[in-house]
Amino acid sequence: MQNGFYAVTGAMVTQFNRLDQISNNLANLNTNGYKQQNHVIGDFMRIYQEKRDTLPLANQTKEAAAFLNRSINRVPHVVEEFKDFSMGPMESTGNPLDLALGDKDLFFAVETPGGIRLTRDGAFKLDEEGRMVTRDGYPVLSSGYFKSRQPIHLPAEAVNLKIDGSGRIEYMDQTALDTPVFVDRLMVVRVEDMQSLEAEGENLFTMEGGVRERDLAIVTQTSAVRQGMIEKSNVNPVRQMTELIETNRLVEMYQKAMNAQMDDLNSDAINKLASIRA
Template identity: 50%
Template sequence: MQTGYYSSAAGMVTQFNRLDTIANNLANVNTNGFKEDQLIVGDFMRLYKEARDELSNANNSKAGAAFLNRTMTRAPQIVDSYTNYSVGNMQKSSNSLDFALSQEGLFFAVKTPEGVRLTRDGAFTLNDEGKLITKQGYEVLPSDYQNSQEGISFATTDSIIEVDKNGQILTNVPNSASLVQNKKLFIAQPESLKDLVKEGDNLYKLADINSLKSIEQSGAVRQGFVEKSNVNAVKMMTQLIETNRLVGMYQKAMDTQMNDMNKDAIEKIARKA
């Protein structure tokens, strides 16, 4: 009799996990370059068939039934999660140190206390030393960082800063309108986006990041733009309402199991006794 109660409880836990993901997406709806996360909730019949296909015993045997009971739960469960890396809307800004990447799968490289990390948030600024940094204070890395181990710096006389679509930085010659090449932005493209691990501060960790090479001709850098979050707020609110209703449904099912059905069973047993 408690099977239904446990199934409802398991279903509720699944929806609570889904709520956490939805809430995190909504909290970052205005975060530059944020990529939404999604969970895949498996339906019981598909999971049952997958478990049945792994049976080492006949499907109609007691051993087969025992195997299924051990490996299956009778409630929806999260079977996978993924990040949607599609490009968010490009918003024009008045800051020449704002950059956006117009192609999916490309990232800026930054230096953190934990090592090199990747980010899609190109809202950069300069620190007191003239170094190009993120809003969190991490140094933005140039394409030759692996050899030079240096960041991107500007002189106080650099009144003009231009960056082309490949990330090449141009600065002015003092007392002249002529431009000269400075560093070039490190534009990274991981072989597989599945290898990226989200961290705080809108950063991504990659295990073999030291083997990454900067793309020479990305053609994706947009100066004076910021990429907004790709979270669809309306879609997330719809999922939030749907998930809250499912939580309520599971709660009601648990109450029915504990209060009504158990009470009825106890009364019947008492009458027979």
């Protein structure tokens, strides 16, 4: 195979992956709490240079790696995928069951059929049984869940619901409207290494091997919970559209280079090799 054709093919595959990533970000522009996904584009040469000093070569220089195919080394590819966990804008809704978190490394915990999962989407509601659940019906967990094994439950008589910055849930008793009644406290967890989180769909995150009790650092001393607020997606639509246009142009450029490799160069080589000169 021609080295130039290989390089162009590898570059096109990389840009297709980038298109998928950008399209996914734009599709989740209005998804509450969504975190933008990004790619780091590099080439094999750069990776080799970063690791060169650790390679078992007698002479750790560029000359020591002369056996490497330089054309292949320059093929761009996705070096790393990561999520941008910066805060999205806050939007006031006035709904007492809408909650946002003021720190980027904090998450709500919910119970799914696959186990405990984490989310930044605080658009909660009450189901028919009075449980606080996500829009997909997953129960929201309390800070004492691992002892009680019960989700947060609000009685039917609960009015004037109040959730403070620490996640403490209270309501006013209808028979004594000036007396707050404690219900429960939200489980708010802090994740130290957020890049270890894996997106699972439905705006949920898990960890390698699943989210286990020992993995969760439950936070009680905080003031980050915002009642009546929703964190929106942190996707910048202008930047993503700019990157989409740039990526499409790169694909077109690589397509032209591929055509040049397959048609022009091959045709020129065939014509020259087939010609008979006296």
